[in-house]
Amino acid sequence: MTNDSQAGFSTLSDLEEAASRKTDKSAWAYIQGGAGEEWTMRANREAFHRRTLRPRVLVDVENLEFGATLLGTKVSAPFYVSPTASHGLVHPDAEAATARAAGKANILATFSTLSSISLEDIAKAVTTSPRWFQLYLQPEFSATKSLVERAEKADYKAIILTVDMPVAGTRDKENQAGSPLASSIILGNGREVVRPLRNPIVDGDHAHIRKEASNTWDVVDRIREITRLPLVLKGILTREDARRAADHGAKGVVVSNHGGRQLDHAPASLDALPEVAEEVGSEVEVYFDGGIRRGSDIITALAIGARAVGLGRPVFWALAAGGEAGVSKLLSLLKTDLATVMALTGRRTLSEIDRSLVNNPW
Numbered sequence: 001m002t003n004d005s006q007a008g009f010s011t012l013s014d015l016e017e018a019a020s021r022k023t024d025k026s027a028w029a030y031i032q033g034g035a036g037e038e039w040t041m042r043a044n045r046e047a048f049h050r051r052t053l054r055p056r057v058l059v060d061v062e063n064l065e066f067g068a069t070l071l072g073t074k075v076s077a078p079f080y081v082s083p084t085a086s087h088g089l090v091h092p093d094a095e096a097a098t099a100r101a102a103g104k105a106n107i108l109a110t111f112s113t114l115s116s117i118s119l120e121d122i123a124k125a126v127t128t129s130p131r132w133f134q135l136y137l138q139p140e141f142s143a144t145k146s147l148v149e150r151a152e153k154a155d156y157k158a159i160i161l162t163v164d165m166p167v168a169g170t171r172d173k174e175n176q177a178g179s180p181l182a183s184s185i186i187l188g189n190g191r192e193v194v195r196p197l198r199n200p201i202v203d204g205d206h207a208h209i210r211k212e213a214s215n216t217w218d219v220v221d222r223i224r225e226i227t228r229l230p231l232v233l234k235g236i237l238t239r240e241d242a243r244r245a246a247d248h249g250a251k252g253v254v255v256s257n258h259g260g261r262q263l264d265h266a267p268a269s270l271d272a273l274p275e276v277a278e279e280v281g282s283e284v285e286v287y288f289d290g291g292i293r294r295g296s297d298i299i300t301a302l303a304i305g306a307r308a309v310g311l312g313r314p315v316f317w318a319l320a321a322g323g324e325a326g327v328s329k330l331l332s333l334l335k336t337d338l339a340t341v342m343a344l345t346g347r348r349t350l351s352e353i354d355r356s357l358v359n360n361p362w
């Protein structure tokens with residue numbers, strides 16, 4: 001436990017503001033920025049602003065329950081820590097602090113291939129914690145396989161394969177500020193792990209991306225063959241890809257546009273959620289991320305078909321602002337806000353959060 005103080009943080013904006021003061025310029029541009037003109041990043045928030053809720057009144061909301069079961073693991077709330085690279089950019093305790101805060105709150109945390117400390121050290125940071133490993137495909141399948149085997153051995157409960165990054169999106173802000181990931185960032189999982197390629201290599205009339213960009217749906221089958229862990233595909237935005245994910249044996253999908261950091265002009269995650277939920281919601285678990293900042297966002301995404309929702313940037317803000325205590329504060333603020341919104345909409349349990357709660361799900 002660090003001594004970072006939680007005092008003074010009563011909203012997510014407080015955490016963001018404190019983080020902006022403590023974080024260096026290039027790391028801040030990396031965290032906050034999106035792809036291109038950041039249209040998709042803004043759309044993620046605007047999609048929530050366009051929806052309204054249909055509250056029911058005079059419901060007995062004295063006792064609320066929002067514990068969830070995510071791929072068989074019981075957690076205390078239907079939100080989780082999304083996988084994000086390099087927590088060490090904002091706090092010396094890095095992913096260990098995030099893991100401890102999430103573990104103590106019994107919140108699912110998912111950790112990136114590009115973590116600052118190794119996946120084994122993350123696992124050691126807290127004895128019992130629900131955690132999944134996020135996999136980036138490596139140029140050689142043997143390297144991908146080794147990461148999967150390590151995650152399984154270290155007791156991660158699922159593999160989230162991120163499929164929306166054959167190459168990193170064009171991130172203007174990050175490029176202008178000098179991406180911290182382009183330089184000497186520490187990769188906790190070992191020097192042999194590679195980061196996604198920042199730009200295609202243009203050679204005359206041709207462009208090449210690295211070898212991992214040649215993967216197709218077969219890779220999902222190959223990964224399933226080497227692990228008993230359930231596989232979740234992250235970065236699904238269409239009903240067609242959701243269908244293929246289910247047909248290839250994924251146990252879950254994450255509706256996500258990577259926080260608007262990949263394809264600018266991809267739809268807001270919330271606008272893609274209805275078609276994915278409709279296509280595969282009865283067969284696989286549908287997860288969601290992009291723009292979750294409040295209890296009302298959580299409840300809206302759940303109503304439209306998500307089983308649980310992920311938090312990306314807010315975890316960086318909390319970690320930068322207050323280390324482990326900051327992340328604990330973030331999780332408790334969101335739990336309180338979720339409970340408040342459940343009470344105000346007359347929903348006592350997660351199963352009562354259905355489409356009738358949202359005026360305009362589409």
Ligand SMILES: Cc1cc2nc3c(=O)[nH]c(=O)nc-3n(C[C@H](O)[C@H](O)[C@H](O)COP(=O)(O)O)c2cc1C
Binds near residue numbers: 258312
């Ligand atoms: C700084 C940063 C680093 C990220 N790194 C990863 C990563 O390593 N792997 C991954 O699958 N997604 C990564 N993401 C995307 C998040 O998992 C998530 O999709 C997104 O942040 C959700 O949107 P939000 O930031 O609005 O909550 C990253 C996002 C940010 C902001």
